[in-house]
Amino acid sequence: MSDYNLDQAAGLRRMFSGRQLRIVTFASATAGVGKTTLVANVAVELARQGQEVLVVDENGGKNLAAFFDMPSKGGLTQVLRRRQTLEEALFSPFPGVRVLPAERARLARLSPAEQESLRSGVQALSKPVDVLLIDSSPDHAAGFSPWGLAGEAVMVVSGAKESITDAYAMIRKISSSFARRHFRILVNRVKNAGGGQIIFGNLKKVAAERGIARLEYGGAIPFDNTLKQLGQLCQPIVDALPDNPAAAALRGFAGRLYDWPDAEYERGGVEQFIAQMLHSTSVATPRALHA
Numbered sequence: 125m126s127d128y129n130l131d132q133a134a135g136l137r138r139m140f141s142g143r144q145l146r147i148v149t150f151a152s153a154t155a156g157v158g159k160t161t162l163v164a165n166v167a168v169e170l171a172r173q174g175q176e177v178l179v180v181d182e183n184g185g186k187n188l189a190a191f192f193d194m195p196s197k198g199g200l201t202q203v204l205r206r207r208q209t210l211e212e213a214l215f216s217p218f219p220g221v222r223v224l225p226a227e228r229a230r231l232a233r234l235s236p237a238e239q240e241s242l243r244s245g246v247q248a249l250s251k252p253v254d255v256l257l258i259d260s261s262p263d264h265a266a267g268f269s270p271w272g273l274a275g276e277a278v279m280v281v282s283g284a285k286e287s288i289t290d291a292y293a294m295i296r297k298i299s300s301s302f303a304r305r306h307f308r309i310l311v312n313r314v315k316n317a318g319g320g321q322i323i324f325g326n327l328k329k330v331a332a333e334r335g336i337a338r339l340e341y342g343g344a345i346p347f348d349n350t351l352k353q354l355g356q357l358c359q360p361i362v363d364a365l366p367d368n369p370a371a372a373a374l375r376g377f378a379g380r381l382y383d384w385p386d387a388e389y390e391r392g393g394v395e396q397f398i399a400q401m402l403h404s405t406s407v408a409t410p411r412a413l414h415a
Contacts, residue, residue, distance in 0.1 A: 146382055147275025149258040150310075151268060153290035157282040158312045161355045162345065162374070163259045164191045168360040169378040171220030175254040178214075182261035182269060184227045192217035193358040199225035203245050204238040210245025218363070222251075227261070255382065268298045276384060277304065278342055282313045283323060292327060292336075299337045308342035308384075310377065320344025343377045346370050 152159040160183065167177045180200075181188040189196045194215050202208040214222045260269040268277075277298075281291040291309075298304050309327060311320035321341070328339040345351075348370040354361050361371045362378075 145253065145256060146384075147256045147258070147271070148278060148381060149260050149269055149272030149275065150278050150280055151260045151262075151272065151294070152280040152287075153262070153267065153294035154282070154284070154287040157280050157284075157287055158345075158351075159280045160186060160188060160191060160259055161351065162280060162310070162312060163257055164188055164355075165351075165360045165362045165371075165374045166378050166381070167221045167257055168218050169362040169375050170255055170381070171218055172362065173378065175220065175382065176251055177221045177255045177257060178253045179221065179223045179257045179259060180226050180271060181223055181259045182226050182229075182263075183259055184261075187225070187227070188217075188223050188259060189215070189225060191355060191358060192223075194223075196223075196225040199227060200229040201226075204229065204241050206237070206241050209248060210242070211248060211250060213245075218360070267294055268302065268304075272304075276308060276381075277306070278308045278310050280310050280312055281323065281327075283311070283315075283319060288323060288327065292330060295327075295331060295339075296334075296336050305337050306340070307337055308340045310342035311344040313347040314344045315347060317344050317346075343373060343380070345373045345377075 150159055150163050163179065167179050170177045179188060192215075194217050196213075196215060198208045198213045200213065203210050203213050210224070214224055216222050256271075256275070258269055258271040260272060264270070279291050279295060281287045295307055309324045311323050314320045314323070320343070324339070324341045328341075331337050331339050346369050348361075348368065350365065350368060351361050351370045354364050361368055362374050365371055366375070
């Protein structure tokens, strides 16, 4: 990669934050595992811990705007078309949390004008960003967001057999398509922490035996109908009932997230991804993004 591209990417990262930006993509292979609810709660908990959080929401329908009962006013696509500023496209459901709707935004190939729209929008943000969370849509090549190539990838699974099987298949597909070799597993809706460890252990063993990827345990969120019920009331459990066991587990996950050690791919991941997104006008193949 040219020094020019590296300088531009490093400059953009400085625009987001005065310190290292943590980028975390949440993905799931099966609908209904509670991914968006988890992302909403993690974002709010990080904000409660003093972080400035930006969430890129790639989903339609049951998305973060629906969770917080805050209809979006536009989104990334409108920003790229210069119909809105980036600041105008954001909504803030909780102090310290901003959400950017990004449904159907084309991230793999941006025109020079779109690149400039995104760059100028980031420059004009009124507050820096400490943590960038991506609630990934499965409507991508291999079911994985291009944003996720730049930082940590968290695969959300439940205890259901279908969820576990589909998660393994998705990890294998992402690994093959993008040469991605590291994932964290967050197990949702388990009876106890031991159940989460068992599910993770089975996934890790199969992935290691077949040389698919290196998996790390992200934690487990206990099953609690209160989490779903509060979500239906547009209330994150970490704020409404901070002493609830599910809230405590989410608080622990959020607390560990910012202190995760940099994985090998992260040392150049942000520069590589942002430079590709802002400076490339050619069609990017999955492997080209990680070349």
